Amino acid sequence: MKSGLQQEAMSTLQATATAVKTSYDTLNNDDFYLDKNGDFMKGDYNITKHMENIDQYTDGLDTEVTLFFGDTRMVTSLVDSSGNRIIGTTASPEVTDTVLNNGEIFTSYRTTINDKNYYCYYLPLKNSDGSIIGMVFA
Secondary structure, X not given: OHHHHHHHHHHHHHHHHHHHHHHHHOOOOOOEEEOOOOOEEEXXXXXXXXXXXXXXXXXXXXXXXXXXXXXXXXXXXXXXXXXXXXXXXXXXXXXXXXXXXXXXXXXXXXXXXXXXXXXXXXXXXXXXXXXXXXXXXX
């Protein structure tokens, strides 16, 4: 029974991460980058300035979502105990190696973020030339 519940949870995380990635991929035909102010951009769309949009993927669900630039958490639905978004933190070396360096999906049933336990699903976030510029986490 535990295995079945874990598989169901991981399928939900996969679907959520894929939906987030797809929506940002189709936002416009431009690439992701950091602007001179350090804001996470996709073309002329400032993802950082519209961080609340990420919450649409998690409303009513027991799921959180993050967009990483490189290994750094730039946009997230995760908040700390004071209600501040957890941005600027980095992914573990294991996640970074698997997703950013090898272009593979990383999953785990034991991940701790801000002292809370999570199942996690990370997939590569790519620019139009196929280069991996970050990750999507659910």
